[in-house]
Amino acid sequence: MLPVAGTIEVNDIHKRYGDTRAVDGVTFEVQAGEFFGILGPNGAGKTTTLEIIEGLREPDSGTVSVFGTSPWPRNKGLLTRMGVQLQASSFFERLTAREQIRMFASLYGVAAGRADEMLDTVGLTDKADSRTEKLSGGQMQRLSIACALVHDPELVFLDEPTAALDPQARRNLWDLLRKINDAGRTVVLTTHYMDEAEALCDRVAIMDRGQVLELGPPATLVRGLEAPTRISVESGALPMADAQAIQPSATVEDDGVSLTFATTEPGPVLAALADRDALHGLSVKAATLEDVFLNLTGREYRA
Structure with missing residues (x-):
């Protein structure tokens, strides 16, 4: 052909x-x-x-x-x-x-x-x-x-x-x-x-x-979204004050199961967690095409 x-x-x-x-x-x-x-x-x-x-x-x-x-x-x-x-x-x-x-x-x-x-x-x-x-x-x-x-x-x-x-x-x-x-x-x-x-x-x-x-x-559409990367480790891996000090611009949450950082600069956060031996249960979730899709079309269910 x-x-x-x-x-x-x-x-x-x-x-x-x-x-x-x-x-x-x-x-x-x-x-x-x-x-x-x-x-x-x-x-x-x-x-x-x-x-x-x-x-x-x-x-x-x-x-x-x-x-x-x-x-x-x-x-x-x-x-x-x-x-x-x-x-x-x-x-x-x-x-x-x-x-x-x-x-x-x-x-x-x-x-x-x-x-x-x-x-x-x-x-x-x-x-x-x-x-x-x-x-x-x-x-x-x-x-x-x-x-x-x-x-x-x-x-x-x-x-x-x-x-x-x-x-x-x-x-x-x-x-x-x-x-x-x-x-x-x-x-x-x-x-x-x-x-x-x-x-x-x-x-x-x-x-x-x-x-x-x-x-x-x-990949281009995902990069254009500029959504934060979510980095999660085991809850209590660090005191909340220490976690927030790693990167003041990041959003940090601890729900009792995971300590999660939402950041547009994941490299320094991962390096800081490694230095503190706080990588147990590590999960890194970057933006996906689904995030782009939901951002464009909304989250309401349509049958």
Whole structure:
């Protein structure tokens, strides 16, 4: 596959449903070979944005270009170059995993042998003859991704692929997603799991209420937050007065379990604690992408 610069270009797209502005002026680009994340709380407009890029929905205004051409009206020339794993996938009842993949392969004129290879790619070889209703949630997601990849697309869309999976299944699926990207494919992922985006994505767009609030590499967004580092040791490791004297600009709290420093200059605090042999139970927590997310979108729960 030859790399294509500017694989996706989204320019000021809008989409309304009645009084609801699902997408309200979204603009970004995705480069060839990039692992790009679209993050946001429920109802942020992530899935609608993805569906517009995929050519499943028409924007009310604005433009989208995928490989230099518009995906809407439904562009058949793009179908073989894109793979789509939807937020919820439905498979034919009573078919085995092998039969499901072979059915998807036949839609693209792909040989059955290629379909069988995909079982190994996604780690489902031992489940080839299992009917899909017998698969676990993680196995179903792997099968869904295999069906999206069976025609060897250059660009892959993954809409919350690890939603509702247990932690082990999520981490296991992350390894597969890395392999998909390492093979040279461009990957666009929507998720509301910040640790997932931080672990996988080269860049992320944080969305809320139909708009992109921030865009950039996760590490850059975290650094821009300038949030304090929290350093915790066992409660009572130092008298409160001594702890406060280490760095007067730091915030110090002792809740009876941990003595915690909140500081933008963690180095001197750690050195002072080491000099005083007060590192028992040490925990250092820097800002994360979740802190950026909450700072931008707020902390209230939205169903």
